[in-house]
Amino acid sequence: MIYKDSDLQAFSHQILQWYHKNPRELPWRGTQNPYKIWLSEIILQQTRVAQGLPYYEKFLSHYPTVKDLATAPQEEVLRLWQGLGYYSRARNLHACAQHIHFDLGGKFPNNYKDLLLLKGVGSYTASAIASFAFDEPKAVVDGNVFRVMARYFGIDTDIASSKAKGEFEQLGNKIIPQKDPGEYNQAMMDFGSRQCTPQNPDCPSCLLQSSCFAYKHQMVKELPVKIKKIKIRERNLHYYIVKCGEDWVWKKRKSGDIWEGLFDFPVSESEEKEVLKTWESMEAQEIKQYPKKYRHILSHQKLNATFSEIEVPVKNYQKLAEWCQNEGFTLVKEDQIDYLAKPKLIVNFLTDQGI
Numbered sequence: 001m002i003y004k005d006s007d008l009q010a011f012s013h014q015i016l017q018w019y020h021k022n023p024r025e026l027p028w029r030g031t032q033n034p035y036k037i038w039l040s041e042i043i044l045q046q047t048r049v050a051q052g053l054p055y056y057e058k059f060l061s062h063y064p065t066v067k068d069l070a071t072a073p074q075e076e077v078l079r080l081w082q083g084l085g086y087y088s089r090a091r092n093l094h095a096c097a098q099h100i101h102f103d104l105g106g107k108f109p110n111n112y113k114d115l116l117l118l119k120g121v122g123s124y125t126a127s128a129i130a131s132f133a134f135d136e137p138k139a140v141v142d143g144n145v146f147r148v149m150a151r152y153f154g155i156d157t158d159i160a161s162s163k164a165k166g167e168f169e170q171l172g173n174k175i176i177p178q179k180d181p182g183e184y185n186q187a188m189m190d191f192g193s194r195q196c197t198p199q200n201p202d203c204p205s206c207l208l209q210s211s212c213f214a215y216k217h218q219m220v221k222e223l224p225v226k227i228k229k230i231k232i233r234e235r236n237l238h239y240y241i242v243k244c245g246e247d248w249v250w251k252k253r254k255s256g257d258i259w260e261g262l263f264d265f266p267v268s269e270s271e272e273k274e275v276l277k278t279w280e281s282m283e284a285q286e287i288k289q290y291p292k293k294y295r296h297i298l299s300h301q302k303l304n305a306t307f308s309e310i311e312v313p314v315k316n317y318q319k320l321a322e323w324c325q326n327e328g329f330t331l332v333k334e335d336q337i338d339y340l341a342k343p344k345l346i347v348n349f350l351t352d353q354g355i
Contacts, residue, residue: 003153007211008175011152012184014207016177018195019187027056029186034108034133035066041125042093046086046299049193055084066108069094070101078261078341085344086299091261092120112138123169132182139172140185141165144192150224151196154213160228230300237305239265239349242279244312244320247331250340258298263340265307266329282316282323292352296345305345 026049028040039059043052058080063069069077074094081090096119100108109115111134115126123141130136139145146159149168157164176184195202203215214220242249242265250263266278276286288309296303312320324331332340337355 001153001155003171003174010211011208012175012177015187015191016184018191018207019183022190022194024190024194026053027060032133034110034129036060037129037132038096038108038121038125039093041128042089042120043084045089045125047084051084055081063097066097066106067101069097074261075341079339082262082341083344083347087259087262087343089120095119096121108133110134112136123165128185131176131185135181137173137176137178137181139169139176139181140189141168141172142189142192144196145172145188146224147198148188148192148196151201151214151220152208152212154217154219154223156223156225158227159224160226232302233300234302235269235304237303238268238270239305239307239346240267240276240310241265241307242284242310242312242320244317244331245314246334247317247320248334248337249320249324249329250332250337251329258301259343261341262343263330264343264346276310278323279310279312279320282312282319284310284312284316287311290349294345294349296343296348303345305349307349 026040028036031037040052040056043056043059059069062080063072072094074091077094078087078090081087084090099119100106108129109118112126112130115121115129116123118126121129127138127140130138131140143159146164146168149155149171150157150159153171155167155171157167159168195206201220203209203212203220206212206215209215214223240249249266251266253259253262253264276284286308290307290309294303294305294307296305321331323329334355337350342350
């Protein structure tokens with residue numbers, strides 16, 4: 001579809017007009033520090049501002065510079081990230097900080113093309129950093145922007161399709177003003193999250209109402225188009241809290257499954273309790289089954305978890321320690337558990353037990 005330059009300019013002008021009347025004070029705005037901008041953008045990926053804000057403040061307090069983050073242990077970074085989900089973001093954040101500090105002399109790339117080379121930085125994040133920190137006119141395109149542009153311009157391309165991203169980015173880069181491109185990008189994100197919302201957008205008070213395709217054609221609920229469905233896998237996990245005196249058995253999760261780098265308990269996804277035979281030689285006994293069932297939803301998985309407690313006599317501590325060493329498990333004192341980086345599901349269980 002061909003759009004007149006005058007129409008595109010009118011659109012950007014109205015978006016900025018709305019933004020100037022509806023400013024939102026956030027700690028990463030009003031700065032061109034690429035470290036702070038990058039940190040905020042990684043934290044806010046797939047995360048609401050209200051949830052991400054305390055994490056941003058916590059990370060900035062612990063790691064005020066990219067050097068501080070780069071030289072921190074990964075487990076400490078994961079522990080601070082605990083509860084935010086999508087832990088690959090935290091691992092990429094740490095790896096990227098190390099690359100910038102050790103390989104790039106602590107300096108962020110200053111343009112979109114080079115920012116894209118950073119680990120964990122896609123086109124959206126690269127556009128945000130390039131425009132906010134370096135005034136490069138690169139349009140950000142996320143769910144909010146998809147929605148605003150699809151409704152206003154009447155774009156019926158399936159936003160889950162492979163061609164949608166390129167189509168919306170191309171149009172976005174035609175619209176974005178050369179002057180203060182970062183302000184325009186912020187305006188678009190805020191307009192989508194606060195005015196042109198997914199459900200019940202505030203169309204009656206919208207200054208774009210008279211020229212909005214979706215409003216004029218009563219298609220607000222139909223746009224944007226999203227056809228692709230995510231296939232959800234359901235998993236049943238049974239966790240064993242194996243204790244020996246004051247020590248608990250934990251395992252750091254490896255790559256190839258959920259929660260890489262975090263700690264949880266020995267687990268079985270089978271209803272059979274053959275796994276209990278593992279501790280028979282240690283005279284272990286299942287002393288408790290916790291009645292509460294835990295449900296945790298990830299982007300592509302639904303987890304149903306139950307817990308039971310296994311007690312190994314202190315006299316067999318050495319056998320348990322040898323088994324842990326052979327199987328890749330770790331014995332951790334109960335008073336040290338809080339220092340482990342754990343998935344939210346495990347945190348919820350421990351909180352219920354007052355730990």
